[in-house]
Amino acid sequence: MSRPPIIAPPTRLSGVTARRRARPDHRDVVLVVGGGFGGAYAARQLQHRRNRIRQVVLVNANNFLLFSPLLAEVASGTVEPRHAVVPLRDMLRRTTVLVGTVTKLDLDARTAHVATSGGEHRLVRFDAVLLAPGAEPVVVNVPGLERHAVGFKTITDAIWLRNHLLSQFEAAATCDDPQRRRELLTFTFVGGGYTGVEALGELQSLAHDALRRYPTIHPNDTRWVLVETQDRLLPGLDERLARYTHTVLTRRGVEIHLGTRVISCTNGVVRLSAHGCAPFRSGTIVWAAGQRPSSFAADNGLPVDRHGRIVVDEHLAVRGLRRTYAVGDATAVPTADGQLAPGTAQQALRQGRLAARNIVAELDQRKRSPYTYRDRGLAVTLGRHDGTAQIKCVPIRGLLAWWLGRSYHLALLPGIARKARVLADWTTGLLFSRDIAQLGEHHPVEPPRLAAGRADQQAAAS
Numbered sequence: 001m002s003r004p005p006i007i008a009p010p011t012r013l014s015g016v017t018a019r020r021r022a023r024p025d026h027r028d029v030v031l032v033v034g035g036g037f038g039g040a041y042a043a044r045q046l047q048h049r050r051n052r053i054r055q056v057v058l059v060n061a062n063n064f065l066l067f068s069p070l071l072a073e074v075a076s077g078t079v080e081p082r083h084a085v086v087p088l089r090d091m092l093r094r095t096t097v098l099v100g101t102v103t104k105l106d107l108d109a110r111t112a113h114v115a116t117s118g119g120e121h122r123l124v125r126f127d128a129v130l131l132a133p134g135a136e137p138v139v140v141n142v143p144g145l146e147r148h149a150v151g152f153k154t155i156t157d158a159i160w161l162r163n164h165l166l167s168q169f170e171a172a173a174t175c176d177d178p179q180r181r182r183e184l185l186t187f188t189f190v191g192g193g194y195t196g197v198e199a200l201g202e203l204q205s206l207a208h209d210a211l212r213r214y215p216t217i218h219p220n221d222t223r224w225v226l227v228e229t230q231d232r233l234l235p236g237l238d239e240r241l242a243r244y245t246h247t248v249l250t251r252r253g254v255e256i257h258l259g260t261r262v263i264s265c266t267n268g269v270v271r272l273s274a275h276g277c278a279p280f281r282s283g284t285i286v287w288a289a290g291q292r293p294s295s296f297a298a299d300n301g302l303p304v305d306r307h308g309r310i311v312v313d314e315h316l317a318v319r320g321l322r323r324t325y326a327v328g329d330a331t332a333v334p335t336a337d338g339q340l341a342p343g344t345a346q347q348a349l350r351q352g353r354l355a356a357r358n359i360v361a362e363l364d365q366r367k368r369s370p371y372t373y374r375d376r377g378l379a380v381t382l383g384r385h386d387g388t389a390q391i392k393c394v395p396i397r398g399l400l401a402w403w404l405g406r407s408y409h410l411a412l413l414p415g416i417a418r419k420a421r422v423l424a425d426w427t428t429g430l431l432f433s434r435d436i437a438q439l440g441e442h443h444p445v446e447p448p449r450l451a452a453g454r455a456d457q458q459a460a461a462s
């Protein structure tokens, strides 16, 4: 009995798949939506089950997996951008990688519509599906935010920020107007979670090193502002680590506003809710105040909770659906104690691997395994060989935490070649002074649009 093609234009068969129709094959096709930590690691596991799985098709917006724990180091230039991404076609040699976006998922017909990066339209037929579309930045309804702020989520954001910081220094070096100069040298970060803290810590360390080459700019001419709505930094991590981070950043001259919201940043003038903080012009505003689950699930009628996260059972199967699994930041994964697993790379990766095993088990009609939450900890770099880390419940600070963080991320990086490249970047960074070439001509000059996520009316999320 012949089967329809797996990937085809909506109206006709492709040559390769048409030839395959001649051969009956009773193995299944698994579609993976999203090639981040959850999707890519699931596909890596699935592609080796050739006895059960005929083809794994992974659709991702880019042709790489972004290794986000290294994003702050990309922004500060200690890691080359290309080394912080993993080409999916290298990592997944037995998977069919489609670069594009799944625009519609039809679970009844078991088909997905894909808009490819080349502007084509493809229909993918599948037997089982794993959803890992991740999260998108929460953009609250703050006047001026979309126009003046940049997010910190993509490789483009990190590349742009590094170039932007250096271009601000170039402009300030020859600027005679004190007000304009102050604006050029003011850097505001919104969000005191690990994303905002790492971005600030690393970019400030880039500035610290770069300033040696700008004799007309004194370090005190720069202004660094960190705004957080909660009454502490690094929510979710040990209180002692938050205090340590606060002390280190304050010692470096960072103005930290806790329990404070950004009210507006119209025309680049930042207004804070804190009493006594006068509005100020800031040439750089980085929005790192949270993410929300991708809207993919809600848009496709999948069961979601009130935050838009896909509802799954303990096997990571989407509630009430057969052969449909979901993992990662887009998913509300229950833990044994009735909580939800945090959205981290580590959890997405573990969930991806388990979902892959459970998909095969369901196809084989075998018993599936439940997800057991285990946390190895989280390391936060503060730049300049300093950091904090929580390994299990043990808080670690300073040089040791920084080194442990680097070692852990190196171990997590897939592929020996990628590890070698990052290690070479780090070694070069330890031996030589920082490269402060501004690559504006080769990278986007316009700021990457923050509106990648949709504007959120709930200002409370800021």
Ligand SMILES: Cc1cc2nc3c(=O)[nH]c(=O)nc-3n(C[C@H](O)[C@H](O)[C@H](O)COP(=O)(O)OP(=O)(O)OC[C@H]3O[C@@H](n4cnc5c(N)ncnc54)[C@H](O)[C@@H]3O)c2cc1C
Residues within 6 Å of the ligand: 033, 034, 035, 036, 037, 038, 039, 059, 060, 061, 062, 068, 069, 070, 071, 072, 100, 101, 102, 103, 132, 133, 134, 135, 152, 153, 195, 294, 296, 327, 328, 329, 330, 343, 344, 345, 346, 347, 348, 378, 379
């Ligand atoms: C700056 C930063 C630093 C971080 N540092 C750490 C850290 O140190 N440690 C840690 O554990 N975690 C860290 N995280 C969190 C971690 O990156 C996420 O938890 C993890 O990436 C989640 O994996 P995921 O597979 O769910 O989503 P993602 O990795 O975000 O991947 C989702 C993918 O799906 C694609 N996609 C979405 N919709 C579609 C569609 N319709 N069709 C096709 N493709 C689609 C997206 O383009 C994306 O490539 C960090 C995050 C950021 C932003």
